[in-house]
Amino acid sequence: MPASVWPEAAPFAVVWGCYLYMPLAIYLYATHLHHPFIAYRQPHLIVLLGCFLTTYCLVGPVIEIWNATSPALAYVLVCYLVPILAMATLLLSTMVVVLHHKITELLVAPTQFPHHVVPTLSRFRWLLQATHQRFCVAALACLFALPYVAVLAWSIDIAHLTTADLRKSPFYNVLLGIFYSEFLLASALAGLLFQQLSPIVDTFHQRQVYQRCFGYTGACILVNFLVIIPEGVLHFDSLGADYYCRNILSTVAAQCVVYFHIVAPIYHIFQTNTMTRVAAESSCINMPSNLSELHKFLHDQDNYATFLAFCLGSCSSESATEALLAWRCIETFRAARGPAPRSPIELMADGPDVAAAEYVIGMCFAPGAPLTCPTLSAHFGPLYMHRWAAWMSCGPDMVGHAPHADFFDEYHRALLSHLATDVVPRFEAQSALWSNFIHHTRSVKGLKLVQRLADARTSSVVHGPVHHHVDPAESGAMSTWAIIQSTNDAGVEQAAMRRPASLTRLVTPYAPPSEDALDQLVHDVELMKPP
Incomplete structure (x- = not known):
């Protein structure tokens, strides 16, 4: 590191060294994608999110410290576009998790599910497919990146500037304004989304995870924004610019996301006494x-x-x-x-x-x-x-x-x-211990069924339809899935007229099944017993 930047960059360099754990954390997360504590958090999107944030936290400080020689284009790509990609991925993962939970709620607690939400589920059910999620990430990223591209294309020749030159340009404040505006918009959308997570199927407390993640991240960004006032308006630069305080706060905000979505799940997995035991496979066979x-x-x-x-x-x-x-x-x-x-x-x-x-x-x-x-x-x-x-x-x-x-x-x-x-x-x-256990067990079972159906549909889209034996335990969920799909064109009432009478209770108030229906849908009945 050049001596001229050493005193000011020392805190930033120390913080950068603390972020070297991130590739290992992402690797551990990626090797446990099928663990129940991770499998229902859209882990492939979270891994992508972790890669974006790792790039930002490890490459961004290097560009910031050597700003006198680093290209401005690299600075915009790493410090603006990569966070935008991370923001789009996190927002999309929140949307998919909410959709996953809503369909599971329809399976597990049909008596408490609002019927007017079924058409909404039918309109957005395609988000559960991984192939569509990739296109959505790209589309959201392009949408968020469009203002930056417009400003840079019409205002300055960024290809010939260094990072230091860009930071002295008046367009730098425009870039900051765009970033904070988009972050505020994304935070508002994410806040509305995670509030839709129902406690009925929120077995792994994901609503609390999103609430804390957005809360701590928003606090760091807010303090970062407040530092701009003495730095940009009052020209008091000794904290904000000289010692990279705003850059440190930005990376800490990224670390909040990494901690709640990657580090914390990995930590719980390696604990011996976690709630994920409710999803463990029983060693008994042929048991009701x-x-x-x-x-x-x-x-x-x-x-x-x-x-x-x-x-x-x-x-x-x-x-x-x-x-x-x-x-x-x-x-x-x-x-x-x-x-x-x-x-x-x-x-x-x-x-x-x-x-x-x-x-x-x-x-x-x-x-x-x-x-x-x-x-x-x-x-x-x-x-x-x-x-x-x-x-x-x-x-x-x-x-x-x-x-x-x-x-x-x-x-x-x-x-x-x-x-x-x-x-x-x-x-x-x-004791509420047994009721809580049954609630958790059936919620995990419902999440697993919905995830399996979504994966099967993705596989049929990519590789063509696959004909295989259907597990009776999944028959009710598959029928509900078909009902949700059919409402896209015909509406709830017409779909209700087409479905078999034995499946009516999936989207109508629950009624105890007859003895004949019990023989056909025994596993489904267990899922749909009111809590």
């Missing part, structure tokens, strides 16, 4: 959705401790504690044994020795077992004692090898069914 939700709920250590305390205090006379501890005992065996074998070779693979299974038998099924559940033991006790005796008499090849992980699955499901039927309703009445 209500039992699967309880299974996931109890796998969280905090939830398990709270539920156990409730059983000890309020359900001691109904063997709820014994049932819960028996479930935990079987889960311990399942986790140690691993997944069910697919072949005889896997059956004989190394695992915990037979003592682990003997422990479950002795604790849950043997005469006088401490974890006996009276309502279940009469049937399952003799059954599993007979199975255990048969397993141990299979021959010398089986001696010393524990049964596979699904050996106790019938009793495992029966315990969960007993807890879900007799204990969970009272637990829900006394």
Whole structure:
């Protein structure tokens, strides 16, 4: 660095060194795009946003410090057009997140969704497709860049100027005015957008993220604007220009965006106790959705401790504690044994020795077992004692090898069914923990369905229609998606006349399904139960 700029540029150089973490943060973010805490934030747009802000924070200071020799064109590109691209990307990501949440709200809580919003969703549904989002970023960037291009094209010959010459030009203040005007407009639009995020499906608190991001960023830009007054009007330059205070504030504003949209999600991902556990895949198979939700709920250590305390205090006379501890005992065996074998070779693979299974038998099924559940033991006790005796008499090849992980699955499901039927309703009445968990789980499920449908439509646009088996769990969401699409041309009422009667409740007040409808839309019913 030249000695002539060292004293004034030292703070800016120190701040620049603090920004060297940004490429690593973007890399970590890009490698976790499918994590539930990131997947529903439009991560491909956020990665693009991070690249723009990294360019601004790492290249911009170099141009500013060496302003006497750096070309003015490079200065305008890096310090004005790149932030404009970042602004357009952030604004578009906010729009897409709001659209994603609104469609999910229609799936998860149809009774609370305003019907007049459905035509709006149909008009903007194309924003969910990644191919269209790229064109939108380019279009917004061109729209924001047009005033700069007009001023520079009609006013000065920027190709022959240095950054220092441009900063002394009267057109520099015009460029600043355009930037602050566009930032104010974009902030107002973004503020209106993120307020549309409904708490019903805002599982990952994205409304709070956008609120804090725009708040802190706006505060930095406001202070930056206030510094212009003594610098440009009163000609008091020792703070604003000599020590690059305005440039530092601009990069700090960019860092606020990077922190809330990139750094904070990465930090939460590496924590062991986050809300993203509600989206973890269950290790159980062939389990009804209500039992699967309880299974996931109890796998969280905090939830398990709270539920156990409730059983000890309020359900001691109904063997709820014994049932819960028996479930935990079987889960311990399942986790140690691993997944069910697919072949005889896997059956004989190394695992915990037979003592682990003997422990479950002795604790849950043997005469006088401490974890006996009276309502279940009469049937399952003799059954599993007979199975255990048969397993141990299979021959010398089986001696010393524990049964596979699904050996106790019938009793495992029966315990969960007993807890879900007799204990969970009272637990829900006394604690909001279960209601919050169900709310989060179904919101994440809805977000996942909408994201999958959008990805499938993008794939069909790029590669042509793909014919594949449709998961019954997605049938209701796909039908709702078709309804939203059909309203683009015919309107809500005409689309309602064309849709099957079994799907009417997706956009009309919820009514309990009949037994026949339950067989066809069982997964969809679980999604649309009123919270």
